[in-house]
Amino acid sequence: MSANAGRKAVNPWLIAPLVALAAFMEVLDISIANVSLQHIAGSLGAGPEETTWILTSYLVTNAIALPIAGWLSDYFGRTRFFIGSIIGFTLASLACGMAPGLEMLIIFRAVQGLAGGALQPVSQAILADSFPLEKRGMAFAMYGIAVVAAPAIGPTLGGWITDEFSWRWIFLINVPVGIVLIMLVKRYLPDEPANHDGSKVDYFGFALIAIGLGCLQWMLDTGQREDWFESPQIVALAVIVVVALLTYIVRSFDQKNPIVDLTLYRYPNFAMANVIMFMMGFVLFGSTALLPLLMQTLMGYSAFDAGLVLSPGGFAIMFMMPIVGRLVGAVDSRILLTLGLGVSSLALWNLGELTLAVDRDQLAMARVWQTLGLAFLFIPTTSSAYVGLPTSANNQAAAMLSFMRNLGGGVGIALLMTFLDRVATVNRGHLVANTSPVSEVWSHHYMQLQQISGDATRALMMANQQVAEQARFIAFMDSFKLLAVMFALLIPLVWKLKPLPRSGVGAPQGAH
Structure with a gap:
């Protein structure tokens, strides 16, 4: 008999915020350390290249843990595996915060990524099982706030904690949260038996x-x-x-x-939802990496100020997610997805039309419009993925969806950074070709630089820097437009999805 036999059924709306908080804690740690690398390097006597392994080690082990989390949930029992993952993540966070040197910090970050990788998919699977298909919108809204808003909030929170306290607290802050989560999950989350049917481990x-x-x-x-x-x-x-x-x-x-279990891709909705989730990760993580880089390298923003520009977008998602959650099941999910893709595409294209004279408020508002569109994507995509799937596949499905979103983010950041550098080089060649002495515009500008610098050599150096900055800025604009086109091209695919069952707008009604 289960350890929870006889326990009074728990309201699923008590379970939803618990699992969402666990996912939020893990996703936050993907980006919270980004702005603290210089502080960590100075504190531990390491070089910039070495400290990047603090990020890489976490991402590598996280990528390994995500797709196998569904199988591990079945093998050990989902609740026990979930609690074990929280314990592992909490202990690894404590070890990271107390690490005496860079080598140990990298090792503990790898353990943290491995233990935390399961928190996203297991949280999603728990929600999928706690709510019937037509009532999952609001539950997935809580989860969506965690996995979509956390990357935007992470750099700002990490910068503030590092400036006000110490870089060690970006890891130690997880410890009290983890302890509270462990106690609450053990008390309220029903236990589930292992389900590995005696087969050997592959x-x-x-x-x-x-x-x-x-x-x-x-x-x-x-x-x-x-x-x-x-x-x-x-x-x-x-x-x-x-x-x-x-x-x-x-x-x-x-x-x-x-x-x-790759055979799950024979279900059309699940396969197409994975494609959309991959592209959502590509655009969300890619644009979240591009904007701070643009502001810090070309506009003179500090890491913290750049984070402040991104933060309103995170709050916009948090505001919109519950609204979208209420609409899912009442409005055709394909309409919501089309709206989200359309708004995000237009917002990204608008970002691609900016100039270096853009002010902070304009940048923040452009980001808000983009994230408002993203809010219409996560919940309908996640909910649509389960249409037609057997309930027994929920653990595997959740793991694969989470993996595809993170994989999209990794591919997006890698390809966009490469695209940025290559296009900037091409743009620089085109701009240099227009700096001929026979050009009246160039000659006039060069004379102005000579007057400012008082020296021909300095004027040439200033002109060279301006050309390089303009070439890179145009490459940023091209990157945003590329993301806009990629999202727009997804719209026809959305209409291949089967719609969710209708439930009518109203408060969610319990679970099965």
């Missing part, structure tokens, strides 16, 4: 996924710094990724209990 399949996805994330995170396939290291990683993942795919169909 250790070889597990190793293939760990190696393949770990190397993929490593490649994405370091590719631009290593000049991609000009680097033997990146070539070797790419070969390992292809061999490991193809081997897993081929042999997985012969396994009775595969670590990642």
Whole structure:
């Protein structure tokens, strides 16, 4: 008999904020350390290149944990696995905050990413099982606030904590939250038995996924710094990724209990929802990386000020998610998705039309419009993914959806950073071609620079810097427009989804 036998049924609206908070805590740690790397480097006597492994180690192990979380939930029992993941994440956070040196910090960050990777998909699976299909909108709204708003809030919160206290507190802050979550989850979340039907663990399949996805994330995170396939290291990683993942795919169909069940992609809604979720991660994480970089490198913003510009967008999502949650099930989900893609596309195109003279309020409002569109995407996409799926697949489905969003983010950031550098180089060539002495506009501008600098050599250096900055700014604008086009091209795919069951607008009514 379950340890929870006889326990009074718990209102699912008590469970929803608990699992959402667990997901929020984990997603926040993906971005909260970004603005603190210089402080960590100075404190631990490390160089800038070395400290990037604080981010890479977390992302690599997180990428490994995400897709296998569904299988682990079934094997150990979902509630026990969920509590174990929170305990592991909390202890790793404590160790990170007390790390005596960079090497130990990197190791503890890897453990933190491995333990925390399960929190997103398991939280989503718990919500999917706690609410009937037509009532999941508001529940997924809470989860959506966690996984969509946290990346926007993370850099600002991390900068404030680092400036006011110490970089160690960006990790130690998880400890009291984790302890409270452990106590509440043990008290209120029903226990579930293990469901591995006695089949043997596919250790070889597990190793293939760990190696393949770990190397993929490593490649994405370091590719631009290593000049991609000009680097033997990146070539070797790419070969390992292809061999490991193809081997897993081929042999997985012969396994009775595969670590990642790829047969779920035969369900049309689930397959298309994964594509949309991948692109959502691509645009959300990609644009969240581009905007602060633009503001800090070309507009003179500090990391904290750049975070403040992004924060209103995070609050806009938090405001809109409950509204969208009430609409899901009452309005055709395909209409909501089309609206979200359209608004986000227009907002991204608007970002691509800005100039260097744009002020902080204009940037913040442009970001708000973009995130308002994103608010209409997460909940309908997540809810639509479960249409037609058997309930027994919820753990695996949630893990794969979370993985696709994070994979989209990793691919998006990697490709956009490469696109930015390559296009800036091309733009610089075009601009330099227009700096001919026979050009009246250029000659007039160069004379003004000479008057300002009082020296021909300095004037030439200033002109060269201006050309480089303008070339990079145009590349930023092209990047935003590229994201806008990519989102617009998704609209026809949305109408291939089967709509959700209708429930009418109103307060959610319990769970099954």
